[in-house]
Amino acid sequence: MIGFVVVSHSRPLAEAAVALATQMVAEGPPPIEIAAGSADGGFGTDAAAIAAAIDRLDASEDVVVLMDLGSAVLSAEMALEFVERPDRVHLSPAPFVEGLVAAVVLAATGADWASIRTELGGAYAQKAHHLEAGSDESAPTPPAPERAPADDEASFEAVVINPSGLHARPAATFVKTAARFDALVEIENVDAGSGPVSAASLLALIALGIGRGARVRVRARGREAQPAIDALRALVEDGFGEA
Amino acid sequence: MTAATLETLTAWISGFRDQIVQHQAELTELDSVIGDADHGSNMARGMEAVVGAVKATPPADAAALFKTVGMTLVSTVGGASGPLYGTFFLRLGGAAGATSELDAAALGAALRAGAEGVRTRGKAEPGDKTMLDAMLPAVDAWETAVAAGSDLAAAASAAADAADAGRDATIPLVARKGRASYLGERSAGHQDPGATSTALLFTTLRDAVTAA
Numbered sequence: 001m002i003g004f005v006v007v008s009h010s011r012p013l014a015e016a017a018v019a020l021a022t023q024m025v026a027e028g029p030p031p032i033e034i035a036a037g038s039a040d041g042g043f044g045t046d047a048a049a050i051a052a053a054i055d056r057l058d059a060s061e062d063v064v065v066l067m068d069l070g071s072a073v074l075s076a077e078m079a080l081e082f083v084e085r086p087d088r089v090h091l092s093p094a095p096f097v098e099g100l101v102a103a104v105v106l107a108a109t110g111a112d113w114a115s116i117r118t119e120l121g122g123a124y125a126q127k128a129h130h131l132e133a134g135s136d137e138s139a140p141t142p143p144a145p146e147r148a149p150a151d152d153e154a155s156f157e158a159v160v161i162n163p164s165g166l167h168a169r170p171a172a173t174f175v176k177t178a179a180r181f182d183a184l185v186e187i188e189n190v191d192a193g194s195g196p197v198s199a200a201s202l203l204a205l206i207a208l209g210i211g212r213g214a215r216v217r218v219r220a221r222g223r224e225a226q227p228a229i230d231a232l233r234a235l236v237e238d239g240f241g242e243a
Numbered sequence: 244m245t246a247a248t249l250e251t252l253t254a255w256i257s258g259f260r261d262q263i264v265q266h267q268a269e270l271t272e273l274d275s276v277i278g279d280a281d282h283g284s285n286m287a288r289g290m291e292a293v294v295g296a297v298k299a300t301p302p303a304d305a306a307a308l309f310k311t312v313g314m315t316l317v318s319t320v321g322g323a324s325g326p327l328y329g330t331f332f333l334r335l336g337g338a339a340g341a342t343s344e345l346d347a348a349a350l351g352a353a354l355r356a357g358a359e360g361v362r363t364r365g366k367a368e369p370g371d372k373t374m375l376d377a378m379l380p381a382v383d384a385w386e387t388a389v390a391a392g393s394d395l396a397a398a399a400s401a402a403a404d405a406a407d408a409g410r411d412a413t414i415p416l417v418a419r420k421g422r423a424s425y426l427g428e429r430s431a432g433h434q435d436p437g438a439t440s441t442a443l444l445f446t447t448l449r450d451a452v453t454a455a
């Protein structure tokens with residue numbers, strides 16, 4: 001599985017970010033190492049400590065490094081000069097928390113580096129899109145769903161009933177469930193007219209702003225379109241077990 | 244004298260430590276205005292660790308000395324100065340090589356490698372209000388002096404003067420890199436702390452070379 005190194009000036013900040021991300025994949029988080037704070041417990045980053053954290057993930061084919069600001073980025077870049085296999089290490093351009101949460105959830109579904117790279121690259125745009133929706137037509141749009149040769153197709157519409165809508169944790173459950181099937185799944189917020197977006201992107205899903213009572217339309221294409229739709233319909237109608 | 248010995252280079256490093264410790268409050272004060280108020284304490288902690296590491300395992304040559312300096316700074320400074328000064332000394336040592344004597348031209352080439360390493364690491368350019376604004380003029384002045392036939396002491400003196408002038412020239416600049424860049428126009432009117440510590444680096448090099 002893809003491994004993660006979380007680099008921050010502050011160890012408590014890194015630990016909290018990791019807790020937030022792993023809370024969404026309690027059943028099987030990917031390997032995560034922290035390189036954060038100075039040796040005496042203060043603020044700071046250390047390129048040698050980052051390199052050691054990367055090398056500890058020796059079983060991972062790809063290692064994604066999430067960084068907060070300033071020296072975290074410089075130290076991570078420098079760490080690439082010290083690690084044993086720099087070609088498997090990827091420095092994330094995403095905002096620290098959004099990138100970590102989305103990438104960890106995706107990695108737990110078994111997603112490869114190419115999928116995670118797409119998610120990380122769009123992480124900033126997702127938030128900007130959400131905040132600018134309705135006020136700026138030039139706002140970046142969520143990634144368009146991929147189109148596959150149309151073999152089987154299935155869809156459903158349902159109203160989201162759980163109290164806080166498709167917030168982070170139910171959205172992560174949705175992404176993970178969709179990833180289990182050999183099908184391309186997309187979802188749109190019918191009431192708001194937002195989407196459709198690929199169900200492979202946690203951040204795109206969250207950016208749809210699906211609240212309680214919103215009607216969603218979910219479509220699937222591919223060999224396992226129908227079983228994917230059955231499973232996702234059950235999830236939504238069941239309120240993700242929260243209702 | 245025509246070449247800097249390992250002893251002179253080691254004296255440079257401990258002299259830099261002394262100057263950083265002496266100016267620690269000033270560096271932190273400058274950083275509190277346009278940064279996160281830790282440059283003095285970070286650099287003092289780092290250079291104390293450097294001098295301790297050099298004492299504990301006396302390096303055999305210039306490459307080993309500067310590698311110890313660079314790696315110790317990387318792991319003890321904490322802020323952006325860690326990877327930046329760390330890169331400066333690692334590149335400096337790599338270019339100097341396994342030798343115990345560097346003449347003016349060789350030390351100038353090593354300083355150039357260090358400065359270019361800092362430029363690449365920080366992706367900064369002259370005028371961005373960073374340590375490069377003291378470092379690049381100093382290395383330029385060193386090379387100009389060597390090309391004009393100056394000896395080691397004269398080259399080091401020219402470099403120190405250029406670093407001081409570069410430091411002073413950061414005052415009106417608007418920061419485009421680092422924590423100070425978040426302040427935008429408000430960073431103008433304040434001397435850059437990184438350029439200030441870099442000026443100390445070249446002052447202490449001049450003093451070490453002159454005293455040898």
